[in-house]
Structures are given as C-alpha cells and as structure tokens.
Amino acid sequence: MKLSGAQILIESLKCEGVDIIFGYPGGQVLPIFDALYDAPVKLILTRHEQAAAHAADGYARATGKVGVCLATSGPGATNLVTGIATAYMDSIPMVAITGQVKTFLIGNDAFQEADITGITRPITKHNYLVEDIKDLARIIKEAFHIASTGRQGPVLIDFPSDIQLQETEFHYPEKVDIRGYNPTYEGHPGQIKRAAKAISESKRPILYVGGGVISSNASEEVRHLAIDNDIPVTTTLLGLGAFPQDNPLSLGMLGMHGTAYANHSIMESDLIIAVGARFDDRVTGKLDEFAPNAKVIHIDIDPASVSKSVEVDIPIVGDAKEVLKELNKSVKKPDTKEWLKKIDDWKKKHPLRHKDDDKIRPQYVLEEIWKATKGEAIIATEVGQNQMWAAQFYKFLKPRTMLSSGGLGTMGYGFPAAIGAQLGKPGAVVWDIAGDGSIQMNIQELATAVINKLPVKVAILNNGCLGMVRQWQELFYKKRYSYTMLGGVCPDFVKLAESYGALGIRVTKKDEVRRAIDKAMKTNTCVFIDFHIEQEENVFPMVPAGQAINKMIDGLA
Amino acid sequence: MKHTISALVENKFGVLARIAGLFSARGFNISSLAVGETEDPSVSRMTIVVEGDDKTLEQIKKQLNKLIDIIKVVDFKEGKFLDRELILIKVAVSAKTREAILEAVESSGARIENAGSKSISIEAAGDETKIKALLELLRPFGILEVVRTGRIAMSIDDKGLSAGGKPEVNE
Secondary structure, three states: OEEEHHHHHHHHHHHOOOOEEEEOOOHHHHHHHHHHOOOOOEEEEOOOHHHHHHHHHHHHHHHOOOEEEEEOOOHHHHHHHHHHHHHHHOOOOEEEEEEEOOHHHOOOOOOOOOOHHHHHHHHOOEEEEOOOHHHHHHHHHHHHHHHHOOOOOEEEEEEEHHHHHOEEEOOOOOOOOOOOOOOOOOOOHHHHHHHHHHHHHOOOEEEEEOHHHHHOOOHHHHHHHHHHHOOOEEEOOOOOOOOOOOOOOEEEEOOOOOOHHHHHHHHHOOEEEEEOOOOOHHHHEOHHHOOOOOEEEEEEOOHHHOOOOOOOOEEEEOOHHHHHHHHHHHOOOOOOHHHHHHHHHHHHHOOOOOOOOOOOOHHHHHHHHHHHHOOOOEEEEOOOHHHHHHHHHOOOOOOOOEEOOOOOOOOOOHHHHHHHHHHHOOOOOEEEEEEOOHHHHOHHHHHHHHHOOOOOEEEEEEOOEOHHHHHHHHHHOOOOOOOOEOOOOOOOHHHHHHHHOOEEEEEOOHHHHHHHHHHHHHOOOOEEEEEEOOOOOOOOOEOOOOOEOOOOEOOOO | OEEEEEEEEEOOOOHHHHHHHHHHHOOOEEEEEEEEEOOOOOEEEEEEEEEOOHHHHHHHHHHHHHOOOEEEEEEEOOOOEEEEEEEEEEEEOOOOOHHHHHHHHHHOOOEEEEEOOOEEEEEEEEOHHHHHHHHHHHHHHOEEEEEEOOOEEEEOOOOOOOOOOOOOOOO
C-alpha cells in the first residue's frame, strides 16, 4: 500500500515504539499534523518549540528512550536549536523533526525558510535533509539508530513539505547499514586485564562516574565494582544517581562546586577509574595540577573523549556496562582501609554544610524536599545556584532521577524537562528546582503542565536576582552587580501560577517550608512554590576558575 | 608539524561542510584540502594537510571518525605514501630574464604553459620539497600569481586505503 510521507513518518514512529512526541505546528508541517490528528502517536503541544526540545530531552533522560520533538520550518526549527544543543552536550538520545519549505523552493529565501541542517551541523550527532520520499523510511530508521547507540545524541531530520505529501510504498527497514558508523561496545580484553591489575594494586583508588553510566544503564555494575572492592565513588553532575548517595562510599559530586572530600580524594588518589565521564573543565579545575599522582583508567564509548584533556594510562573504549561486567570478574579487592579512613577524616573535617538559622536557606529547602520525597523523586533543575544546591543537597539514590543541563548550562531547561519526565514516568514524583530567573525562560509551559494534568512541582528559590552571576560579581567583580538584580517581586509567581490554573504557594517563613512541600506533594496539579530565600546566599564550596580543585573557598569558614 | 590525513567519505552533499565545520568549531587549522572522487563513485577522498602536535592530530582523527559520513581516516606517516601537488605560477618576464627563467623551469622539470611578453605561466607537479624549490628558484624574477591545488596523497602499500570493491583486471 502506498503511504504519504507524513503517514510514513507516523508509521515509522510506531515501528520505533514511539507513543509520545513534543511539538508545535506550523505551515510546513501541516501534512504531518494532519496525519497526527487520528494517529496513536500522541503529540504534546508545548507553548514554545524550545520547550518541546527540552521536554523530549527530559523524557529521554527519565525513561532511557529516544525523545522526539517536531517543529515547523524557519523559526520553529531555530527555536529548537537551544534544546538540541543541550541534548548534544549531554549526549541525550533525541530525534528532532523539522518541516522544511518545498524542495524546489530550498535556497530561495522562501517564507519561513532556514538552513536548519546547516545550522545544526555542529550540535547534532548527525542530520538529514529528506530529498526523496524513497529514502524517508531508511532515514528515520538510521536517525533512531544513530541517536540511541554509541555515544548517544540528537539527530535532526529536515523534512520538506512537498515530500510529506508525496506517496510511496512503505517498508520499514529491519536493519541499518551505515558503513561509517560502528561504535565499539566490548572493551579490549587485554586492557580490561590491565585495568583489573591496576585496581588490585592500587592503594588510593577512586571511581569517577559520569553520565555515560546512566546512558548505558551501568549503575548496577558500578555498585558492584565499588561495594565489592571498597572503592569510594564520586560523580559528575550528570552522573548523580548512578551511585546511591546514602552509601558510605559515596563522595557526592566533585568539581567546581563539588564536596571538599570528593575533590581532596580525587586530587590525592593514586588511581582514577573514570567511567562514562569526560574530564570536563568544571571537574578538573586547573589541568596541570589535577590529581598529580594518579594513574588513570578511562572507560568510555567515545574514543574522542579519551586523552582529550587528561592523559589516560589505560584507555578502554566500550560500553560502560559491558566493560564493567568483564572488569568485575577479574578485579581482586585492593586494601583501601587506610584510604577510606583518610576520606572519612575529610568528610568529618569538611562536611557539606550551610547556614542554619531562622531564615529560609535554599539548602534547607532541598533537604526538606529530599525528606518529603524519600530521595526518590525525579529532580529537574534549571541552571545556576538552584542547580548546584540541588546537586549538593538532594542525595540522589537512583539513576535517571537527575535531569540537568550540565554541558551547555541552559537556563529554562528544567521546567519543560520535568514535564517531559512526568509524561514518560506518569507514576513518579517530579520536581523542578528553579530560580526566579531561569523559571521565567520557559514559564509559558505552565499551560502545557496544567492542560495535560501534570502534577509537576516547581520549587522557585526566589532571591530576586540571577544568583550565580551575582555570586561571581560579589566574589570577583567587587560587588558591582551589573544587571543581575531582577527586582524581587516581579512577577507574582503565585498569581501567575493561578492564572494558568496551577496552584501557587508563597513561602516567606522557614516554618512554612515543609508544609508547602507536603501540600504540593498532595496536589494533583502543577504547583509553583515561591520560596523567598536570602539574596546573599552563595554556593559553597567553590573552586575559583582556573584553580586546582582542592583550592576551595568555603564561605562559612 | 604538518600532517597529511586521508579520509574516505560518503560522496554526498554537505560532507565537505561537516568536515570544514568540525575543523573550525574545534579550532584546528587546515593548511590545504583536496577532494575528489575515488574508484568507487559513491566514495570521495579528502586529503587534508593540518598543522599541529601529535595530541592535536590524534584528536582531529578521532573527531573525524565520529562523523557518520566519514568511512575511514588514515594519517600518512613519513615515507609510506606518495604526495603530489599541482601548482600554477605566473612569473614576470622581460627580455633580460626570459632566458634565465626558461632555464630554471627546464632544470626543475616544470612546464611552460603560456609565454607572453610580460609574463610566463608555468605548471609543475611534485611533492612539497620540489614545489618549494621551484618557488624559491622563481622568486627572484618576480612571482605575479600562484595557484595551488593542495596536496593529494596515496599510500604505496599494496592494499593501501582503497574505497573497497575489487577492481576488474584483464590478465
């Protein structure tokens, strides 16, 4: 039977097991929207294309499935760009579909035309312009394959509207055959043996775990390696949840705003076992002084991540889960008693702490949310202080519960990502930890949350300013607060939430914090809680830019 | 240090843009780049000359390999490959210098393609050493214009880096 291009897209999505996509209509996707009208694939209509991309991203992070977003040509497509770049930097599987002007108009500066394959080339794993309807099914198959395998990432398909209307026979290919794309999954056995030996011989080993462990669903294997061998574990921002933070071997997050004990531990380790992490500059601090006495094992699916910044002694290219499974078979337990004792001393000497008085401290809010959710909620964050406080004070226990824009650092990510996560995990409790600045970058999604009856809870840590930039201005720019003050009470978040039909709660006293959280937990609709926190509250510890990561400032000392 | 990288790539639109974009986005410098079809029309070969230390080169190769449309990348090492460049040079000429230029061209194995009253156009092909020597030889006469194709290179191994597919051989 012959199908139109638009119908082929829907049928292909069904073949890929997609039942939910995020998008926004427009002129050059009318045939696709017509096909969606009575299709079993449900479209969640966001209020901005950027939010559609972030929602697809949040859906992907929470479920492990490929997130799909759809927008029209030109401005619809360019509005996706920030969301695609966010997914690219964090290696999130996503397929973005954009309408394009009719093939014969491409290159003519037609109405709502943008060269979106050109624009997204550096921020997609791969992208396609559909030129012939006969290629369509193959392209969709390849797009899902590329997005979800190897080092995952976004793939864009630009789909001209005339091809959406053309017809051809539909056969969804069973296999892909891409001669230039063959990710390595199994680690080299010799390298794994060397790694096992290095671990067995180490005295001060540390596991440094990143988002790759989440992507490859390797948390179980990380737990084995750590717990069976008494190896402490620190994670990156994206690795939070890969190892349960209630385990005594957990050191929490490392890096610029990491715990002091994680940073001291990695700096003084004699062996770093990096798994699915990429030695980002926020993690290593001053590169020349990073972990001077450590040998480095690096397990990563992307060969280009290996020895990109830190020189690696034992590289193992492969899937984290596969490699760790093999590695766990041959590691002999090293003697780490003294090492763990030393780390324990650091933990006692430099605990993660915050001011505790009668004011609303954001860290206290996070701790209370943790208690109310038993550490099992899905936590999305915006970017800035709110993000770092969430990373520090919400003790993540399970993988796929931390959704945050780590690489790109996109303000406005959290709320739509939380919406996507709630749709992917209808039974989960989903919170977005926000600031009063970043929540306003995608606040229009209140409509999406309310209309789709999504009980997403948004904790706005409202300090009336762009807190992280303000913090840098305070510490490094002589308190010249250039354009970081937002004017405190604008907007009234409670009234704003109410105008959309969400529940708005304002919290101005410490003893109201827990009550508000409990109320939000019992509410079946979207909730905004406007926590009025201290403007001067800073994120500590902090490693000043360009310093070694054991040179931390602790504002409380 | 200069390195010669040879890449087999899908012969599709946009592939050159992907590669050029990768170099600019990651701050790698291209000294020259030459593209052409191979024995397999679905595959093009790009010969890219880049400058950088070993670490940079390693990263360039890895990043190139990540591009879906790149089929294979090799880094040609000293001695194991042939490299050639075609160059066109226009040199100013006068009655006084004509004889000397003709001599220089002949001695270096280059060819005169056009001889006018005010300029002579010369074609030469060769490896980097040869091209450099020719340019040095002609510089005193006054070089008016230089056009270079950029380097192309081929492995001299029996197997080398072919686009695949067995050739038909009449024996």
